[in-house]
Amino acid sequence: MTAVAVDKVTKVFNQGRSDEVVALADVDLVVEDGEFVSLIGPSGCGKSTLLRLIADLIPPTAGTVTVAGQPASTARRKQEYGIAFQQAGLFEWRTVLRNVELPLELRGMSRADRKTRALEMLDLVGLGDFTGHYPAQLSGGMQQRVAIARALAVSPPLLLMDEPFGALDEMTRERLQAELLGICAKTGTSTVFVTHSISEAVFLSKRVVVMSPRPGRITAAIDIDLPSRDDAVRQSEEYFAAVTSVRRALRGGTVPA
């Protein structure tokens, strides 16, 4: 079964008004089960819009979005995906533990069960010792890890991430990338990951989808085949070759190999 199927989707904002914007035009995208796909492109290319369409946070103007074999709206109501944004978006009045518990709470899980589950998730992101802290007491990187734990808490078959590491420093970013890959491999989660960092997209993804703006559309899809997914691979020939091919696709083929 496919995790996500986007079929001929067009999204127009402010339709029929003078400030009408065609954010996405005729986009097709398929994400297989367990696949890690990155969406990359310059600002305004509609990559975040595409992610929000998959999440059913906004409706498409034309075309259909299918998540786990059902319409996106049904999938959202059944909490078939977890989502994380560039800002952690934690609820400042809830402790770290209660932040991770929230999606479970809304699913009607019992108090004891959701506590066990949330603690498990916080251990996974290495924050087991900070369960009683409030978000404002944590660093940006730690907050982002809480947000990822929260996204993973409902064990969603699909993970949607909108530049989740965008606001972090390079070192934290690379550590979290490795952690995320480990978690996805362990849980078999399919992931759609929005980024504007070429190296990040290459390191994480099985496939990098390149987009271009005005109107937003997919211009290339590059399969990434790396020998491994650890820090050593960041220095390898294959890695640099993949970075170059993505960069070339982004520039429309004007960069020499």
Place this chain on the structure above:
Amino acid sequence: MKWVRGVLPPVVVGVVVLVAWQLTVQIGRIAPFIVPSPLAIWDEMREQKLNIWTAGLASGENALIGLVGGTVVGILAAMLASRWRPLAEVSVPFAAVLNALPIIALAPILNNMFETTSSIPRRLVAGIIVFFPVFINTLRGLREVDPIHRELMTSYAASTWTFARKVRLPGALPFVFTGLRQASSLAVIAAVVAEYFGGLQNGLGSRITSAASFTAYPRAWAFVVGACVLGLVFYLAALLLERLAMPWKSRLIT
């Protein structure tokens, strides 16, 4: 040590002001109907302490009932107004008019609407005065929802009511307490001053007017000090409640 440094300066300044006041009155032979000396006021306070206490309790009760009533109505109104935008558009100017109205001026009218033995007029005045800051602040807080929180709750398929309970209300708490802090002192002022215009005469306000009309100025001042302390108690209670209700804020300060 840090504590001492925070408390010492205001205490020193306070003592200096009191001593200067005492000396000015004594040496300058200022008549007590202009300003009585702090020692004279202190003597009256000791003599009248039981009266100040009972009158303070009566005024405090009125202020508290007005404060609680006005706050509850203010928060509920803000919740309704934030839920339906047209209602907010109508209610904000209405609330502004209510605020521009000198509520105290309503006291004589309200006093005539009820029996002279009724405590309701003073409590109503306090409640109406409290309503506005609580309503406006809460409404602003309820409207200011982080767009990410909104999207997250949509992704959790949360109902409107769940969204209000889990996100809007706790998010609005800092605003509610900003309103409540303003309202706490206002409630005391309203409860005391409302008595100047008749109605049941058992609070601090009536003691101040009657002492003044008997030219017992130090005694009038003693009750004014009582009203001042009462206002302070209300303000501090509101502050304490704020810290208790929002541990995620206070834990950062300590």
